[in-house]
Amino acid sequence: MSKTIIVSNRLPVQLQISEGKITAIPSVGGLATGMKSVHSGGESLWIGWSGLTQEEIPEDLVGDIDEALAGQGCSKVALSQEEVDGFYFGFSNRTIWPLFHYFMEYTEFEWDFWEAYEAVNRKFADAILEQTSEDDVVWVHDYQLMLVPEMLRAERPGLSIGFFLHIPFPSYEIFRTMPWRREVLAGLLGSDLIGFHTYDYERHFLSSVRRILGHEVSFNEIHLDDRVAKVDSFPMGIDYKKFHEAAIRHREMKPGEESDLQQRLNSHKASTPNAKFFLSIDRLDYSKGIAKRIKAFEYFLQKYPEYKEKVRLIILAVPSRSLVPQYQLLKKEIDELVGRINGEISTVSWTPIWYFYRSLPFDNLIDLYTTCDIAWLTPIRDGMNLVAKEYIATRTDQTGVLLLSEMAGSANEMHESLLINPNNFEQIADSLHQAITMPVSEQIARNAPMQKRLERYNVEKWARDFMDSLKAQQNRDYSQVASRLSVDLTNTLIKTYREAKRRILFLDYDGTLAGFRTDPQKAAPDEELYELLDNLYRQENTDIFLISGRDKDTFDRWFNGRDYAMIVEHGVWISENNAPFKMLENVKNDWMDKIRPVLESFVDRTPGSFIEDKNYSVAWHYRNTDPDFGQKRATELNTVLTSLIANDDLSVLNGNKVVEIKSSNVNKGRAAMRMIARKEYDFIFAIGDDWTDEFMFQELPKDAVTVKVGRMKTQARYYVDNISSVRGLLQRFVEP
Numbered sequence: 001m002s003k004t005i006i007v008s009n010r011l012p013v014q015l016q017i018s019e020g021k022i023t024a025i026p027s028v029g030g031l032a033t034g035m036k037s038v039h040s041g042g043e044s045l046w047i048g049w050s051g052l053t054q055e056e057i058p059e060d061l062v063g064d065i066d067e068a069l070a071g072q073g074c075s076k077v078a079l080s081q082e083e084v085d086g087f088y089f090g091f092s093n094r095t096i097w098p099l100f101h102y103f104m105e106y107t108e109f110e111w112d113f114w115e116a117y118e119a120v121n122r123k124f125a126d127a128i129l130e131q132t133s134e135d136d137v138v139w140v141h142d143y144q145l146m147l148v149p150e151m152l153r154a155e156r157p158g159l160s161i162g163f164f165l166h167i168p169f170p171s172y173e174i175f176r177t178m179p180w181r182r183e184v185l186a187g188l189l190g191s192d193l194i195g196f197h198t199y200d201y202e203r204h205f206l207s208s209v210r211r212i213l214g215h216e217v218s219f220n221e222i223h224l225d226d227r228v229a230k231v232d233s234f235p236m237g238i239d240y241k242k243f244h245e246a247a248i249r250h251r252e253m254k255p256g257e258e259s260d261l262q263q264r265l266n267s268h269k270a271s272t273p274n275a276k277f278f279l280s281i282d283r284l285d286y287s288k289g290i291a292k293r294i295k296a297f298e299y300f301l302q303k304y305p306e307y308k309e310k311v312r313l314i315i316l317a318v319p320s321r322s323l324v325p326q327y328q329l330l331k332k333e334i335d336e337l338v339g340r341i342n343g344e345i346s347t348v349s350w351t352p353i354w355y356f357y358r359s360l361p362f363d364n365l366i367d368l369y370t371t372c373d374i375a376w377l378t379p380i381r382d383g384m385n386l387v388a389k390e391y392i393a394t395r396t397d398q399t400g401v402l403l404l405s406e407m408a409g410s411a412n413e414m415h416e417s418l419l420i421n422p423n424n425f426e427q428i429a430d431s432l433h434q435a436i437t438m439p440v441s442e443q444i445a446r447n448a449p450m451q452k453r454l455e456r457y458n459v460e461k462w463a464r465d466f467m468d469s470l471k472a473q474q475n476r477d478y479s480q481v482a483s484r485l486s487v488d489l490t491n492t493l494i495k496t497y498r499e500a501k502r503r504i505l506f507l508d509y510d511g512t513l514a515g516f517r518t519d520p521q522k523a524a525p526d527e528e529l530y531e532l533l534d535n536l537y538r539q540e541n542t543d544i545f546l547i548s549g550r551d552k553d554t555f556d557r558w559f560n561g562r563d564y565a566m567i568v569e570h571g572v573w574i575s576e577n578n579a580p581f582k583m584l585e586n587v588k589n590d591w592m593d594k595i596r597p598v599l600e601s602f603v604d605r606t607p608g609s610f611i612e613d614k615n616y617s618v619a620w621h622y623r624n625t626d627p628d629f630g631q632k633r634a635t636e637l638n639t640v641l642t643s644l645i646a647n648d649d650l651s652v653l654n655g656n657k658v659v660e661i662k663s664s665n666v667n668k669g670r671a672a673m674r675m676i677a678r679k680e681y682d683f684i685f686a687i688g689d690d691w692t693d694e695f696m697f698q699e700l701p702k703d704a705v706t707v708k709v710g711r712m713k714t715q716a717r718y719y720v721d722n723i724s725s726v727r728g729l730l731q732r733f734v735e736p
């Protein structure tokens with residue numbers, strides 16, 4: 001039976017060893033807390049790092065540790081201190097984390113970190129491969145493991161691989177600054193499905209893929225050489241039931257059953273009945289804006305001094321990544337800020353800020369969520385922020401106010417909360433005032449719909465949606481499009497080829513026999529291709545035609561002295577037996593004067609685009625433009641041309657990053673049909689990659705073997721993945 005393999009750097013439990021004994025504590029952070037609920041429910045294995053380095057684990061405890069982890073459905077990847085330093089404290093948390101959260105000034109680009117990151121990702125991939133069979137589903141999580149999908153794909157092409165990024169994906173302008181941007185994108189593209197919390201992160205990712213790797217993207221699908229990778233947003237939910245039911249149990253507790261923390265909270269509430277508790281909970285991380293929040297609290301008390309002695313800010317900061325220098329500095333800054341403010345404005349009966357720097361057990365978390373009147377969660381940048389969702393889930397009477405940063409992913413789904421910009425102290429102070437004075441009826445009106453959504457789109461549903469989408473992606477039936485030319489089909493095809501008495505082959509050039517280049521003139525044939533074509537030409541009873549949209553002069557230059565036939569400019573010219581090109585179709589070109597100025601105006605306004613003049617057609621190329629912009633301009637050009645050529649016998653061809661205008665009665669299909677009418681052929685073959693080749697696929701007889709390069713919608717019967725598959729196939733034709 002197939003199983004699901006969850007992979008993340010952190011396992012749901014962190015192991016500790018004290019006095020020769022192993023203890024397991026739950027991991028904090030959105031990924032571990034969220035996925036834990038999904039993992040415990042199903043048939044899955046969770047692979048990750050135990051939290052201990054190899055040096056920290058005594059030999060004699062290795063077996064116990066593996067056993068303890070196996071009991072929780074987990075398996076560890078063992079990492080040395082050096083690996084953890086470079087991979088975790090280094091590249092993950094001193095390069096990716098700050099960069100992806102827009103903290104450029106904290107981002108360090110170090111080769112050593114990168115090398116450690118690559119090596120540890122490889123180690124994870126190896127550990128996964130060891131425990132995975134072909135029909136398993138692997139779900140890789142988060143920024144520490146972005147190279148793993150491609151490493152898995154390289155070893156096991158048929159594996160179903162999903163990836164989810166739990167942090168923001170930054171805009172292209174930020175991402176492009178990273179020296180290893182290509183490697184990271186390629187690593188992620190090993191996945192069948194890549195998930196993000198929000199649409200914004202998704203579109204930032206797609207924009208980087210297009211601009212940096214130049215892949216074709218249509219809607220949320222990325223066309224790779226041999227596959228399609230899908231990208232989508234899935235806002236992560238929480239285990240609503242767990243938090244809501246814990247809060248109900250908490251509400252029903254008798255006084256003696258309450259925790260020490262709860263009793264302390266109660267006694268403070270009792271001593272100042274109108275007092276309000278503000279709650280701030282995060283890992284101690286600069287992206288969470290804790291220091292800013294403390295300063296904003298000070299500002300609030302200056303602007304609204306009437307709330308002195310009436311409000312209290314409870315800060316729970318969970319220790320995190322404490323070996324990273326920026327985190328140490330932040331810890332110091334917060335200690336000092338809290339000390340200074342408490343020192344300056346406390347009174348005998350009032351300490352404005354209570355500050356806890358530790359991880360609290362789940363029950364205490366519920367104490368805080370249920371007792372605090374206002375949750376103040378204002379990260380400067382946050383992938384999601386589950387704490388905000390957890391707070392709302394625990395408000396069983398639907399009271400309470402959530403003050404949430406617009407910069408948190410969760411703000412997209414929680415618009416009934418008071419959304420603030422964490423940098424705007426004026427707005428924060430006024431929103432706190434609004435929160436304190438908000439009527440209960442309004443609190444309920446705001447929280448009720450949020451609760452409903454959180455209950456429905458919970459973490460289980462989130463995981464299910466992701467998995468369903470991953471499965472759908474795997475099972476996508478491309479047969480509606482064309483059948484893949486599998487090994488079996490190819491063998492049958494070769495047999496038919498050999499048995500045929502008279503054969504004709506139509507071979508498109510660009511994107512079929514040779515790859516695209518920034519400068520089309522540079523895409524000249526290589527030696528291997530010449531040899532292949534020569535060998536094809538030498539086959540008995542075989543007519544081969546290069547059939548292209550190229551101009552005749554280029555082909556003249558490239559294939560001068562070769563004997564095979566060529567049809568160029570989509571069918572205007574033909575050359576056979578090394579004779580000069582002659583016209584195959586009688587066409588006019590007097591319309592060009594009208595079109596050219598229009599194309600020139602597009603060139604002027606679209607940096608990187610250029611015009612290619614042919615004898616009987618003219619093309620506007622936009623391969624070298626910004627991909628989004630180029631596409632937009634191509635759409636615009638199509639609209640302009642439609643009205644301009646309405647009364648001419650012209651057509652507009654949208655090829656691969658090119659818009660070409662030519663006579664309507666010329667196309668590759670028509671040209672190919674004229675060729676096959678000349679003799680009796682029992683094997684007709686046509687192969688091509690773009691829209692202009694569709695004319696051949698459409699017009700050639702039904703029993704012709706038509707092949708599209710790339711897995712796209714087509715009229716062809718078959719498809720192959722890429723140029724090297726084309727050459728491989730043609731090579732089979734000439735093998736003895």
Ligand code: ADP
Nearest residue numbers: 028029030031033283318358359360385386387
């Ligand atoms: P991040 O993933 O950046 O840490 P999130 O808000 O998405 O931020 O997730 C934090 C998770 O950690 C929440 O599920 C929360 O319940 C948990 N958590 C936060 N503080 C504590 C704490 N003091 N003790 C235990 N768990 C905590």
Ligand code: G6P
Nearest residue numbers: 010028029030031142166167321
């Ligand atoms: C965030 C990240 C997680 C990470 C967690 C805790 O939620 O997205 O990948 O596990 O923070 O950080 P840590 O460095 O302790 O694993």
